[in-house]
Amino acid sequence: MTAPSIIFFVLAALAVLGAISLILQREPIHSALSLIVVMVALAGLYLLMGAEFVAAVQIIVYGGAIMVLFVFVIMLLNAGKEERTNFSKLATYAGIPLAVATTGFIAAAIAWSSGSLPAAEPSGALTSTKTLSLLLFNEFVYPFELTSFLILVAILGAIVLAQRES
Amino acid sequence: MNEFLTQYAFIIVPLIKIAILVLIVLTVDAYLTWIERKLIAHIQARWGPHRVGPHGLLQPLADGVKFIFKEDPLPANVDKVAYFLAPFLTLMLALTSLAVIPFGPQRFKVFGYETHVGIADVNISLLVLFAITALGVYGIALAGWASNSKYSLLGGLRSSAQMISYELALTLSVVGVLLIAGDFSLRKIVEHQAGTGRGLVSWHIFPQIVGFLCFYIAAIAETNRVPFDLPEAESELVAGFHTEYASMKFAMFFIAEYTSMITVSCLATVLFFGGWLSPFPVSWTFTHYLPSVLLIPFGLWVIFDGMRYENLFGRILLPIVGIGLAALGATLIVLPTVNDIVQGPFWFLAKVFTFLFVYIWMRGTLPRFRYDQLMSFGWKFLLPVSIANVVLTAVAILIWGKL
Secondary structure, eight states, rough: OOHHHHHHHHHHHHHHHHHHHHHSSSSSHHHHHHHHHHHHHHHHHHHTTTTTHHHHIIIIIIIIIIHHHHHHHHHHHHHHOOOOOOOOOHHIIIHHHHHHHHHHHHHHHHHHHHTSSSOOOOOOOHHHHHHHHHIIIIOOOIHHHHHHHHHHHHHHHHHHHHSSOO | OHHHHHTHHHHHHHHHHHHHHHHHHHHHHHHHHHHHHHHHHHTTTTTOOOOOSGGGTTTHHHHHHHHHSOOOOOTTOOHHHHHHHHHHHHHHHHGGGGGGGGOOSEEEEEETEEEEESOOTTTTTTHHHHHHHHHHHHHHHHHHHHOOOHHHHHHHHHHHHHHHHHHHHHHHHHHHHHHOOOOOOOHHHHHTTTSSOOGGSSHHHHHTTHHHHHHHHHHHHTOOTTOOGGGOOOHHHHTTTTTTOOOOHHHHHHHHHHHHHHHHHHHHHHHHSSSTTOOSSTTTTGGHHHHHHHHHEEEEEEEEHHHTTOOOIIIIHHHHHHHHHHHHHHHHHHOHHHHHHHHHHHHHHHHHHHHHHHHHHHHHHHHOOOOHHHHHHHIIHHHHHHHHHHHHHHHHHHOOOOO
């Protein structure tokens, strides 16, 4: 086993364990922490693929901004422990078999075609900061600007909603 | 054995470098507390620590021993996982952020593995640094929340709100530098500041003075230091997020705070003040003797100072240290090759310590902000100014081309 594949499996295991713990934790803040672990592990995976900029942005945006808001809200609302309810019948009879079937299907598809699939190239050249920004600001400048506009509208909306009535 | 070393040099050499850096940083942290107490004492016309060792120089050691042996009570009803995780997370992230700072220009070979002064040389080092700082909020927020105390919770909330607000200004204020240097790599940014070898005129501080001021103000707020130390405003919140922490866990927050101060000072040096570059033009080779000119008199003064203490320190330790320092200075004059290697780290350290001095100076001088002042200053003044700086820099580059 080469060093990159060892790192891959460690990070992947970390991401999966974080995701499972996210669901199983009863304390909301522990769930939020598990989600941060998932985000950071994903950033590590991006780094492994040579997408340095995306990895850094993943941590800065998801880890540093969005999850901080999650944690903030949980702390401010003082959310208590989750109550465990009995499994709904639908989940037991349809959900679990469906989940098992889907996992089996994907695993079988990968196992069956792994010989014929070409290995993914480390996309370093494509995702370097410079090429990425050139793409964003030349070829995809209109979608990019539209997205920024959308976010601006959302921010204004949030301010209008949060404003005190005078 | 030798073969083994060559084969695994890529992992052994970084580990050695990490160990050395952590050792140095922790020592500097410890003595930073001494420098801070001493400086503030003198600003306030006091003596500061002077009992333990000459000039109180062993005070950090005594403090360290005290921290280890103090009782570490666990408050009632704390969230154990988060309570224990918070100090470790804070310290770990603070130390990790130093890994991407380049300390000197040289590349050298160890066990046939080429390496450089600094732990990691990634080409997006600035982004990595910001990513690590962005995660630093969790340590403080978790500490505040997990302690199950109203002071801690309020301190943690204040602190994280402050850090999120000032992170924007911090990130935007360095965009000007990025536009000029055209690279995310801290090493490339420093190399860009070498310019045509005319010394400090090509540093980024001159075109980016506004950016630097925004950066430094935002960085002080990020590290929760005076005048932005609201999270630990004693008169309102006891000690803020670390009220319920004692012993080594409290020390961890403390070490993390001082390490972030060092990181911020390193970053200011690298981004705006030419990193390891000398402020003098390259052709002025006589300035290479500056380290010796400083070291020899300092060593002699240490010997002279030792004569005032009639004990082990004065008779043996201080004279040995003094002779060592003076001898080091003399060696640098005699061996020009060694002297050339020392130049980079010498200037780097000199600049970093200047910034650390300013940090402490400010603590001794400025009163604390009120919370609403802090928020309106960050959002209504610092952020617009740094955005204007970015736009102005971009326009200037568009009109006059790269500097």
